[in-house]
Amino acid sequence: MARRLVAGVDSSTQSCKVVIRDAETGALVRFGSAAHPAGTEVDPAAWWEAFGAAVTAAGGLDDVSALSVGGQQHGMVVLDADGEVIRPALLWNDTRSAGAALDLVAELGEARGTDGAQAWADAIGSVPVASLTVTKLRWLATHEPENAARVAAVALPHDWLTWQISGAGGTVGAAKDLSALVTDRSDASGTGYFSGATGEYLPELLDLALGEGASERVTLPRVLAPGEAVGTFHGLTLGPGAGDNAAAALGLGMVPGDVAISIGTSGVVSAITDRPSADGSGLVAGFSDATGAFLPLACTLNASRVLDGAAAMLGVDHAGLSALALSAPAGADGLVLVPYLEGERTPNRPDATGTLHGVRLETMTPAHLARAAVEGMLCGLADGLDALRAQGVQVDRLLLIGGGARSEAVRRIAPLVLGMPVEVPQPGEYVADGAARQAAWVLSGAQEPPVWSAAAPANAVLDGDPTPVVREQYAAVRDLV
Numbered sequence: 001m002a003r004r005l006v007a008g009v010d011s012s013t014q015s016c017k018v019v020i021r022d023a024e025t026g027a028l029v030r031f032g033s034a035a036h037p038a039g040t041e042v043d044p045a046a047w048w049e050a051f052g053a054a055v056t057a058a059g060g061l062d063d064v065s066a067l068s069v070g071g072q073q074h075g076m077v078v079l080d081a082d083g084e085v086i087r088p089a090l091l092w093n094d095t096r097s098a099g100a101a102l103d104l105v106a107e108l109g110e111a112r113g114t115d116g117a118q119a120w121a122d123a124i125g126s127v128p129v130a131s132l133t134v135t136k137l138r139w140l141a142t143h144e145p146e147n148a149a150r151v152a153a154v155a156l157p158h159d160w161l162t163w164q165i166s167g168a169g170g171t172v173g174a175a176k177d178l179s180a181l182v183t184d185r186s187d188a189s190g191t192g193y194f195s196g197a198t199g200e201y202l203p204e205l206l207d208l209a210l211g212e213g214a215s216e217r218v219t220l221p222r223v224l225a226p227g228e229a230v231g232t233f234h235g236l237t238l239g240p241g242a243g244d245n246a247a248a249a250l251g252l253g254m255v256p257g258d259v260a261i262s263i264g265t266s267g268v269v270s271a272i273t274d275r276p277s278a279d280g281s282g283l284v285a286g287f288s289d290a291t292g293a294f295l296p297l298a299c300t301l302n303a304s305r306v307l308d309g310a311a312a313m314l315g316v317d318h319a320g321l322s323a324l325a326l327s328a329p330a331g332a333d334g335l336v337l338v339p340y341l342e343g344e345r346t347p348n349r350p351d352a353t354g355t356l357h358g359v360r361l362e363t364m365t366p367a368h369l370a371r372a373a374v375e376g377m378l379c380g381l382a383d384g385l386d387a388l389r390a391q392g393v394q395v396d397r398l399l400l401i402g403g404g405a406r407s408e409a410v411r412r413i414a415p416l417v418l419g420m421p422v423e424v425p426q427p428g429e430y431v432a433d434g435a436a437r438q439a440a441w442v443l444s445g446a447q448e449p450p451v452w453s454a455a456a457p458a459n460a461v462l463d464g465d466p467t468p469v470v471r472e473q474y475a476a477v478r479d480l481v
């Protein structure tokens, strides 16, 4: 039998990546990528354009049997009754809805006569912060009421892209059909109006955000079961897709006890669990995975771009930044960078800025600054790991992925700061790979995702003596910010 190919897409914050793999073995056949525009407000048409360019770079889809889309979570895509995008999407890292988040927390608490944060955590698994879609909808209702009144459907980036690829979004000539919008439980769990625990939307929370009666007039994407096909369109079977972090878990084949540390635009610490979490402190978001389990995660706003910014400031490339960081002592002789360069989400400090603390004549060197940037970024992730542990998450091994994991300094300093060995899988596109694995699952019609035999090289295991002083000095400065 001729081999069948599947495609996996990662429509992430900075770019669109497409992997094409053998459906049976998982062997990588082709790859392509294309950049997304900068900014936290983006016209979804740019994602469609980048998807097309990435597909072309990956040699096209003519010989591909199935495809799934993994995407950046939470982005608010609002559509009118004709299926047209009403305004540019507000992305997960757009913090303008921080005030709306506070209002929603207070209002639910008031309505239920209880602590608002815990009420949200009990309802949706998470306490709303500016990243969550529900807060962006409240911002829209308050600041752009004319736009809010026109909302006929709300989708997430991966939902919208799947809809476009199916043709129901009208891009290949068909009329736009809002009722054909679909999503999956992993991405729905990051909206703020879906319960991962019950698998149901919560219309009263959509009404709280957008106004009384909104849930009756607004179409939400139908939530497909894990592994359920959207349908087959011009010979291409579409899978339900997933939020990027759930797709990465699928790509890594994570099981309970595994914790992924992803250093992309966002810094994410995530784990697979059998039971949902409900952290009223808000540090851990209680999302769902793409298989029927749960994905508690802590997400920072400042990860790979801290390295990008430090490299640019020092006038070096990533290899240069890494070499500088590794040439300085652990703890950078007391120089601490609290890297809240784009505000912060975990902890929830949307208006914070970064702080450089402990500058002395001898620490005012490129090497010290580079070391402080790597350590500060990793300390935010170490705090996230502690928050997961505090929720009872089992931590047996750490898997380091994302663009930032390509930095040697990050790989070597991570075990020192995180206090345990770190496994580094071969650098790759684990979100796109997870989406491809889902596509193969959908194509097979099996109960479980396929076990791919194409041998991945063993993970590199990095270890070293922990340097607790790095976290101690960071904690002291973090709480001054």
Ligand SMILES: Nc1ncnc2c1ncn2[C@@H]1O[C@H](COP(=O)(O)OP(=O)(O)O)[C@@H](O)[C@H]1O
Binding pocket: 012, 013, 014, 015, 263, 264, 265, 266, 304, 305, 307, 308, 318, 319, 402, 403, 404, 405, 406, 407, 408
């Ligand atoms: N060798 C490297 N060292 C440090 N950072 C890197 C390296 N290579 C890529 N990056 C950074 O990784 C980021 C892209 O990673 P990626 O996981 O694709 O992000 P996202 O999923 O948010 O789009 C960029 O900020 C890029 O500069």
Ligand SMILES: O=C(CO)[C@@H](O)[C@H](O)COP(=O)(O)O
Binding pocket: 012, 013, 014, 071, 072, 073, 074, 092, 131, 190, 244, 245, 264, 265, 266, 267, 268, 285, 299
């Ligand atoms: O908001 C979250 C998770 O809650 C982010 O992880 C986004 O999903 C964006 O991911 P990257 O593009 O940075 O990988």
